[in-house]
Amino acid sequence: MRENKHQAPETVERFLDSTLESVDSAEELAVGVAQRAGFDADDLMRIGMAVRESMVNAVVHGNRYNAHKRVRFSVGHNSQRFTVRISDEGEGFDFESLPDPLAPENIMRTSGRGIFLIRSFMDEFQMRHLDRGGTEVTLVKYLVSK
Amino acid sequence: MSIKLNTRQVGDVSVVDVAGRITLGEGSSALRDTLRDMVGKSQKKILLNLGEVSYIDSSGIGELVSGFTTVTNSGGQLKLLNLNKRVKDLLQITKLYTVFDVHEDEAGAIRSF
Numbered sequence: 001m002r003e004n005k006h007q008a009p010e011t012v013e014r015f016l017d018s019t020l021e022s023v024d025s026a027e028e029l030a031v032g033v034a035q036r037a038g039f040d041a042d043d044l045m046r047i048g049m050a051v052r053e054s055m056v057n058a059v060v061h062g063n064r065y066n067a068h069k070r071v072r073f074s075v076g077h078n079s080q081r082f083t084v085r086i087s088d089e090g091e092g093f094d095f096e097s098l099p100d101p102l103a104p105e106n107i108m109r110t111s112g113r114g115i116f117l118i119r120s121f122m123d124e125f126q127m128r129h130l131d132r133g134g135t136e137v138t139l140v141k142y143l144v145s146k
Numbered sequence: 147m148s149i150k151l152n153t154r155q156v157g158d159v160s161v162v163d164v165a166g167r168i169t170l171g172e173g174s175s176a177l178r179d180t181l182r183d184m185v186g187k188s189q190k191k192i193l194l195n196l197g198e199v200s201y202i203d204s205s206g207i208g209e210l211v212s213g214f215t216t217v218t219n220s221g222g223q224l225k226l227l228n229l230n231k232r233v234k235d236l237l238q239i240t241k242l243y244t245v246f247d248v249h250e251d252e253a254g255a256i257r258s259f
Contacts, residue, residue, distance in 0.1 A: 020171045044200075045232060052203055056170055102241050108215060110208035113240055118206055120239055 001069035003046075007037050011076030018063035018088075022071060023055040030075045030084055037077040039144060046121035047082070051075075053114040054086045054137050058145060062088030062135055070075050090131050149173040150198075151180050159191040159256050160184055161227075162183075165198035177206070181213040190222035191259040193251070197228030207240060209233030215252070227255050243253065 010033055030051040031044050039075065055071065063069035066070035069089040077085055099106050101113045121123050124140035149166040155239050184192055189237060194213075196202075202210075208224075217224040225247040229237070237243040249255035 023170070049201075049203060052169070056203070056205070105244065107241055108211055110212045110215075111204070111256070113204040113207055116240070117236075 002030075005079070009076065009078045010036065011074065013072070013074040016073055017070045018059045018065050018067065018069050018071060019058065022073075023052055023059055026055045026071075026073050026075075027052045028088070029073070033075045033077065034082055034136045034141075037082050039141070039143075047084075047139075050117065050121040050139055051084055051086075053118050054084070054139060057137070058086050058088035058090070058135075059112055060088030077143060080141055080142065083142045084139040085136060086139075087130060087134055089134045091095070092107065092133070092135050095127050096128070149176050150251045153174055153180065153184070156193075156252075156256050159193055159259055160189045161193045161195055161252070161256075163198070165200075168199060168200040169201065169203045169208060170205035174205045176210040177209050178212065181216060185216055185220045185222065188220075190217075190220075192217055192222060192224045193227050193249075193252075193255050193259075194224065195227040196229070196233055197232065199233055200211055202236060207236060207242065210246070211242065223256065223259060225249060225255055227252055 011032060012029055016026060016030065027048050031048045034044055034047045050062050058071045059065065063071065074085045098115060099112055101109065101116045106112065109111045118139065122139045123142045126138045130136055149164065149168060149172060152163040152239065154161050164177065168177055216222050227249050229248060234243065
């Protein structure tokens, strides 16, 4: 958590193709906004990785690289919260069925750590199914102590 | 910078110097290909030098686990060298740090095989 030194609120929104290049773009955008919001290098790394993992989920698991589907990406902050929202047009998945990557039987799995890392690096993380289809995730990091 | 992999031989140990980002796409697939190629050539002692790795995501972590399993199942050993703080932290929060044999000194790592 960083003290906000009067940075002007900022919001950026993009509709991105379902490609790995979009993952890089979103990470870069989010880290840029986070940097201007006043986060330090360690938090920038955590935010960048959380956004990257969320974008990979949207592009790879949600939209399945479908060229006709887009990822809606927005990042912004006010004086207290840095917020990222990412939504895909995929079929969604059962949030409750995610295996615990720290369970002994899952430790040597080669996948399934993305959401665990997002939760570890952000202060808040929410997932919801959208009425129009798809999944939206919201990532929040606090700019001031709560 | 994407990933750069350089392989060298120190005695009977194959050292892979990895630099850049191990992320979904080119980074993780290049690492996977390199390790599979080494296993295919029956190289049994592999030391992954991650000292110049700037970034690793969950896909990259998955590749490390996959490589470890592939090498171990072929009767070999895969060890890690020179983890920076970020990579070390990632392996610790995912509880993988104790799965790997991690070294900070190359000579000591070579002797440990």
